[in-house]
Amino acid sequence: MKQILSMSGMGSRHRYKSRSLQRQVLLLFFSLFSLATSENIQYSIPEEMEKGSIVGNLAKDLRLKTGEIVKSNLHILSMGEKQYFTINTENGNLYISDRIDREDMCGEAKFCAISFEVMAENPMNIFHITVEIQDINDNAPHFVDGDIKLQISESTLPGTTYILEQAEDPDIGINALQNYHLNNNKYFILEVGERDYGKKLAKLILNKQLDHESESSFHLVLMAVDGGDPLKTGTTKIWITVIDANDNPPVFTQELYMVTLRENTPSGSLVAQVKATDRDAGSYGQINYSFRNIPERARQKFILNSQDGKIRVKEALDFEETEKYAMTVEARDGGGLAAYSNVEITLLDDNDNAPEVILASLSSPIPEDSALGTLVALINIKDRDSGDNGEITCYLKDILPFKVVSTSSNLYKLLTDGPLDRERTPEYNITITATDKGTLPLSTEKTIFLKISDINDNSPAFEKSSYTAFVPENNPSSSSIFQVRASDPDLERNGQITYSLLRSNIQELPLLSYLSINSESGTIYAQRSFDYEQCQEFQVEVRAQDGGSPPLSSTATVKVFILDQNDKSPQILYPSQGVEGSALFEMVPRSAEEGYLVTKVVAVDADSGHNAWLSYHLVQATEPGLFTIGAHNGEIRTSRTFLERDALKQRLVILVKDNGQPPLSSTVSLNLVFAETFQEALPEINSQPRDPEYQLDLQFYLVLALALISFLFLLTVILAILTRLRKSGSPKFLECFGPVAHSNNAVIFPPNYEEGTLPYSYQLCLSSESRIQEFTFPAPSVQTAENIYCNQKSNVPLTTGEGNNLITEMDKCDGGFKTELDSMDQTATIEIICFKAIEPLVISFLSFSCGQNLR
Numbered sequence: 048m049k050q051i052l053s054m055s056g057m058g059s060r061h062r063y064k065s066r067s068l069q070r071q072v073l074l075l076f077f078s079l080f081s082l083a084t085s086e087n088i089q090y091s092i093p094e095e096m097e098k099g100s101i102v103g104n105l106a107k108d109l110r111l112k113t114g115e116i117v118k119s120n121l122h123i124l125s126m127g128e129k130q131y132f133t134i135n136t137e138n139g140n141l142y143i144s145d146r147i148d149r150e151d152m153c154g155e156a157k158f159c160a161i162s163f164e165v166m167a168e169n170p171m172n173i174f175h176i177t178v179e180i181q182d183i184n185d186n187a188p189h190f191v192d193g194d195i196k197l198q199i200s201e202s203t204l205p206g207t208t209y210i211l212e213q214a215e216d217p218d219i220g221i222n223a224l225q226n227y228h229l230n231n232n233k234y235f236i237l238e239v240g241e242r243d244y245g246k247k248l249a250k251l252i253l254n255k256q257l258d259h260e261s262e263s264s265f266h267l268v269l270m271a272v273d274g275g276d277p278l279k280t281g282t283t284k285i286w287i288t289v290i291d292a293n294d295n296p297p298v299f300t301q302e303l304y305m306v307t308l309r310e311n312t313p314s315g316s317l318v319a320q321v322k323a324t325d326r327d328a329g330s331y332g333q334i335n336y337s338f339r340n341i342p343e344r345a346r347q348k349f350i351l352n353s354q355d356g357k358i359r360v361k362e363a364l365d366f367e368e369t370e371k372y373a374m375t376v377e378a379r380d381g382g383g384l385a386a387y388s389n390v391e392i393t394l395l396d397d398n399d400n401a402p403e404v405i406l407a408s409l410s411s412p413i414p415e416d417s418a419l420g421t422l423v424a425l426i427n428i429k430d431r432d433s434g435d436n437g438e439i440t441c442y443l444k445d446i447l448p449f450k451v452v453s454t455s456s457n458l459y460k461l462l463t464d465g466p467l468d469r470e471r472t473p474e475y476n477i478t479i480t481a482t483d484k485g486t487l488p489l490s491t492e493k494t495i496f497l498k499i500s501d502i503n504d505n506s507p508a509f510e511k512s513s514y515t516a517f518v519p520e521n522n523p524s525s526s527s528i529f530q531v532r533a534s535d536p537d538l539e540r541n542g543q544i545t546y547s548l549l550r551s552n553i554q555e556l557p558l559l560s561y562l563s564i565n566s567e568s569g570t571i572y573a574q575r576s577f578d579y580e581q582c583q584e585f586q587v588e589v590r591a592q593d594g595g596s597p598p599l600s601s602t603a604t605v606k607v608f609i610l611d612q613n614d615k616s617p618q619i620l621y622p623s624q625g626v627e628g629s630a631l632f633e634m635v636p637r638s639a640e641e642g643y644l645v646t647k648v649v650a651v652d653a654d655s656g657h658n659a660w661l662s663y664h665l666v667q668a669t670e671p672g673l674f675t676i677g678a679h680n681g682e683i684r685t686s687r688t689f690l691e692r693d694a695l696k697q698r699l700v701i702l703v704k705d706n707g708q709p710p711l712s713s714t715v716s717l718n719l720v721f722a723e724t725f726q727e728a729l730p731e732i733n734s735q736p737r738d739p740e741y742q743l744d745l746q747f748y749l750v751l752a753l754a755l756i757s758f759l760f761l762l763t764v765i766l767a768i769l770t771r772l773r774k775s776g777s778p779k780f781l782e783c784f785g786p787v788a789h790s791n792n793a794v795i796f797p798p799n800y801e802e803g804t805l806p807y808s809y810q811l812c813l814s815s816e817s818r819i820q821e822f823t824f825p826a827p828s829v830q831t832a833e834n835i836y837c838n839q840k841s842n843v844p845l846t847t848g849e850g851n852n853l854i855t856e857m858d859k860c861d862g863g864f865k866t867e868l869d870s871m872d873q874t875a876t877i878e879i880i881c882f883k884a885i886e887p888l889v890i891s892f893l894s895f896s897c898g899q900n901l902r
Contacts, residue, residue: 090141091179094149099142102132102178103163109174119167119519132160132178141176149180150217157219184222188214190283195269197251197285201259202292208238209251214271214281225274232267233285251285257329259291277616292381293331297323304371304376304390310366311397318349321356323378323386330381339387341374348372349392358390363401366394400431402439402481403499404493407458413500413804415469423449424461424495428481436485444478444492451479461495469499503541503595507533509603516571519610520579531569531603533591540594549588562587571605579611580653612738613707615653617661619715622648635697635719637689645674645719646683651705661704666714667700674699683717695721 065597071297090103106116116139123134133144153159159180164173195212229237234257238250249269265283274280300322308318314837325332336356338346350371362628379385407425430437442450448465461477475497482490509531516529535542544810546569551558563572569591572852585607592600599625622633633646663681668674670693675686683699697719704712 060335087175087177088860089179091181092143093181093183094146094147095183095185096143096147098144098146102141102143104139105134105141105174105176109139109167111139111167119172120169121165121167124164124166124173130163130361132163134165147180149175151179151184155217155219160162173266182222184218184277184279186217186222186279187226187272187279188216188273190214190269190271190281194284194286196288198288199253199257200285200292201257203253203257203800203841205253205255207253208254211249211251211269211285212283213246213248215282216271216273217398218273218275221274223273224271225539226272228270230268232265233269234265239267239337257289259289262289265289270321287480291328291331293327293380293384293732294708295326296384297322297325297332297334297378297380299378299386299388302388304388306390306392307395308360308392309395309397310364312360312364314362315362316360317389318358318360318392320358321376321378321388321390323356323388324382325380327380327382333381334378335380337379337444339375339377340374344369345372345374345392349374351376364394366397366401369797370394370716400436401489402428402430402483402491403439404428404479404481404491406493406495409497410724411494411496412500413463414468414502415467415504416502417463417467419465420461421463421495422460423463423477426451426459426461426479426493427457428459428491428656429457430483432483432485436483436489437778438484439481441479441481444480447477448835449475449477467499469501469538470505470590472499474498499543499633501538503537503593503597505535505541506599506601507535507544507591507593508601509533509591512603514603516605516606516607517610518573518577518607520612521614522573522576524573524575526573527570528573528607529605531571531589531591533569533601533603535591535593537593537595543594544591545594547590547592548588551584551585551587556586558587564589577609579655580611580615580779582609584608611653611655611658612710613658613705613709615658616711617650617652617703617705617713619703620649620651622646622715622717632718632720634720634722634725635689636723638723639689640689641685646684646717646718648676648683648701648715650681650713653704653707654707659707662706663703664702665699665703666702667698669694669697669699673697676701689721693721697721720847798840 049641049865057071061216072557084880088105088108090104092100105121106119109121117137120136121134121139122136123130125133129145131143131145131147133142136141140505147161151160152161159182161178161180163176166173167733190212192503197209199207199209201416211227211759214224214227216222224247227239227247229251231706234253234255236252236254237254240248240250252542265287267287269285271281274278304319304321306319314316321336323334323336325334335353336351337353348364349359351358356377356378370395370448371616374390374392375384376390378388379470387405405427407855410422413421413423423889426441428441441453443451445447448463448467450462450464452462454460460477461479475495477495477497479493479495480490480492482488510533514529517529522528533544533546535544541741546564547566547567548558548562548564548571551562553561559574561575561577563571563574565572567761569588571587587605587607588602589604589605590600592598635643635645639645648663650661650663652661661681663676664678665674665683666674672686673689674683674695674697676683681701681703683701699717699719700714701717702712702714704710
């Protein structure tokens, strides 16, 4: 139902209707829809038909006559989806308007259809149309991953099965993939099976033993065929690599390798290279070398490269320790076959004994405030050679605050020789060099790793002595606003810093009521939301203290600046907002020229900076081209002269917007009256605005108001007659419609009375027993009261301030009133006066309520 209403509403010429008219339209649609019928129409077409192809004659299938096709105005209801069809409103044919691909729409679903609704007018009918999309063989089978690669060992037995990649065909039924074919070959056969869900499965079965030596690789062609007419195929290549089997062991070129080596041969020098070969290919022909049955001492001295069989010196050789080394080398291929060979290494004696440096004791760490000459380590240095080759010289390699002192022939002390500072150098690598006095001197270096322990000799240091933090106002409570960081080069508790707040320059509030700090991270949190308009900046002092004994501390100042946010809407000072229901008016002379300054909108914004930059915009006006407003000064000026066709009363809506992000705004309404004098503008000021939409919106209530007031009027007449009949014996005042106040010899005019005229009819109430011959009005007074009092005295002349008779004035409102007054008795006359007086009041009330003059 909502879809039908939305479609019928799109053709309407008038988009904006009053609520009363909308109710009428809804009632009309409900009545029509109750008579609407529905019918299902089905068509079947193949996919990929050309645009403009005819699906069927919808008018004929709906049994519409030739003259009814155009009148019915058949059209497809748009549901916001892509439309594949169009209807010719002249002949009723249903055409294809866009390409239809069944595979894109429905995938592998067996049933694929497009459903939509067609609407007919005069009378209204809704028809459900279903167009079945039939599959055609428009897709060939294809292999997603391309060529297929297989690696098969030559030792694989016949009958081994390999599952091949499945071809894809988006078509369905007979147009989908139906079979596979393999080209003729002597090694493999193809077996085609079917999976549980109907898909074809191709299996490659080894039919004959493979031989790597005779044919190491070859390829086959696999073809996938569908069942369409004509057939469509897709092919892929199967690349088969025959892997060699491990049927040949490695063979060494020598069964025994003998090497002679000087004992001073440097580390990394090549000793020998063993070599083995393997006839197999691939991984079976790759050989790895390793030591077998090698003494632990020989393993420490030599290293074997597992890839090329090279034996190198791993560390210094010593003839005095070992004269000869023997070891076995294994050569193993990738298939697990191995061969073995022996290696013998003989050393030649030489002066190769370097001094030995032995660390006897070490005091590590030592405090950074250690005195000069503090013992750090004891070192034992000796040389196995004799004579000059065994005399040792010991010294430090680098310039450090340490020294080496000899105590005996082989014992040396390492002492401090300068001040230590852990923060500058937390650790030392002390290298001690020992050199003998041989012909070819040999040296030995010993590196001692020494740590310096910490003492609390550094205070925490802030990155800056003063920080600046910027915090936007209206920040959430407990939010992080800034983080201070202090560093302490000391270690552990000596460098463990805790943060605290000391004092602030805001004396009115306790510090902890608006700020707090994380004692570990130094993050400062706001305990309340800041307001820029109340406080723009403040500063706080932060202390950082370490955990040493005694503790050391330092302070820093954080200046917090509150950033203004656009949280205050512009406040319009002039024109000021009146009380609810009141209107503000400005009077403009009708003779005003173009550019005449009518008034000026004055507004302020409590924010600052860009957030307080105001701009003025005229967003609504009775005559859009009659007034302009200064974007920056708010001055409202006339853009042209006043024309006779222009309305005397103009209503302007001014929007004042700030420059914040997002911007905030305020609006004010201003009523302008074109008049030369205030007396001329007063009727326009008192009249209600003639808003067409407002009038149309109240038309629905007009009939109800008329009926209600008529009923009340008749009821009042009956009650007045009954009251007169029951109380005719006692002179009392006649109660009028609405509140009436009593006074003696006084008539109070309505507030709109000006210059002796009454813009609206009003009640006149007198005693039913009075003998009225003349009625005299006192001098008129503008806006003196809201009610007219009854005159209790009889025979009091009732005239206007200028002596005009009331009957004459009433004759102006109702012809023949005087005649009726003369022909009736006084009691009936007074009642008629009251009833006649209320009729204009009813008209005025309706005019005021509906915003339209009903006279």
